[in-house]
Amino acid sequence: MIDTLVIPLLKIVIVLNATLVSVTYMVLLERKVIAWAQSRLGPMRVGPYGILQPVADAVKLMIKEDITPVRADKWVFTAAPIISMVPALIVYAVIPFGPEVRLFGRQVTLYITDINVGLLYIVSVASVGVYGIILAGYASNSKYPLLASLRASAQLISYEVAVTLTLVSVIMMAGSLSMVSIVRAQESSHMWYAFAQPLAFVIFFIGGLAETNRAPFDMPEAEQELTGGFHTEYSGMRFALFFLAEYANMIVVSSVATTLFLGGWLRPFPNVAFLSFLDFVPSWTWFLAKSFVFLYIFIWVRATLPRYRYDQLMRLGWKVLIPLAIANLVVTGIIKVILL
């Protein structure tokens, strides 16, 4: 009873709350980092150095007027933010934050579940998230959101192909689709897959930027051309849901990249006995630290790079990333056959 019901529920509650809190603080971090990159101070008023800004933002968004345009498709308009948010959250079910640990005299795994198609589950759930964006643009019954959503969905479908192909080469290395087994495989092969699969790693990260609609691929939100993007007609909490979904997806991409390429919860050089003093740091700390590096790079890239033009974006996706990913896959296969 306790093992099958109470502990999983507790884990779900903890992971969901931690995610939502870190999402709100990601927004603050982004504003701060971009402000520093531009020699500004960023939010400073609410709390010391603005650390209570997320609370103020949340309150503001919740008490704002919630407007549904008269000509909008009401049902779809209501469903779209939910469809964006839910896939971004349920993906956390298979992300391993750490191995088994002893907690209050009980073996507890630091992941909600470990299914044998874990990675495939993440990819397929993420592919459903596209509907939130398409439907938001369609249901608003307004031309800018519609244009933005068409762009967004074309972009997401294109980059999904490249990202999935890189995942296949990682799966070939690990010989498993389960997230926990992929980390274990990196432990036993004494190598992070970022070094074994450098090309896949780079393509995955670029594709991840595009999949989360982040700069330099934030086409759907190009303010100069599309006023506000697919969520132009949304206000209040519904707008906030899209916003939260974007940041939750960033955390998902960072966590997946950490698990697949940076050895998940493993400490650096897990096979070097000389460094075993590092073991006193709990495993989940390594996981969070590595993910944080990715999140920081996301923001850093946004502060640094200008936005791609739409045709350049499509050309990069179809004519550079996908062929490279396929070539990487073929080479991985050949090497695997030769070495076995």
Add this chain to the structure above:
Amino acid sequence: MAQAIAFYFIAACILGFAVLVVSTKDTVHSVLFLVLDFLFVAALYVLLGAEFLAAIQVLVYAGGIVVLYLFVVMLVNLKRPPEAHSDPHRRTMLGFLLAAAVMVEVGAIAVYGFSQPAMVAVPGAATPVTGNTAQIGWLLYTSYLIPFEIASMLLLVAMIGAIVLAKREL
């Protein structure tokens, strides 16, 4: 017991959404019901212990193909004037005949199924690998290699056909 309840609930949802797909006036809503339908089919696969198939169902059908349907439906203006319903070319009789034929077929299968003794699950060919995904891969590349290759050939033909249609002066 719980399995049976889950099965009948999912089956009812699949049928209900399938009816909504063809009966809804708004084409976009119809496509959305199709997505829901596919998601429930994936749930049925999970119930049968075929997680790999379920994930692929969501990835390929719900997440891939139907997005393209949505594109087409949103870009082509399908809001026709009401007189389109009295389409002279509509073959109502043919439709009813086909529906009746399918009903007879389903009925025959049901009657035949109930008249036979309960089927004993035949254990599949022994595979040297364990695990859902690995077994599917093994079977695809041994027992079902030719059907698998033919299916991939068909997809290749469709791809080349699309390219030829799109780029006539290549």
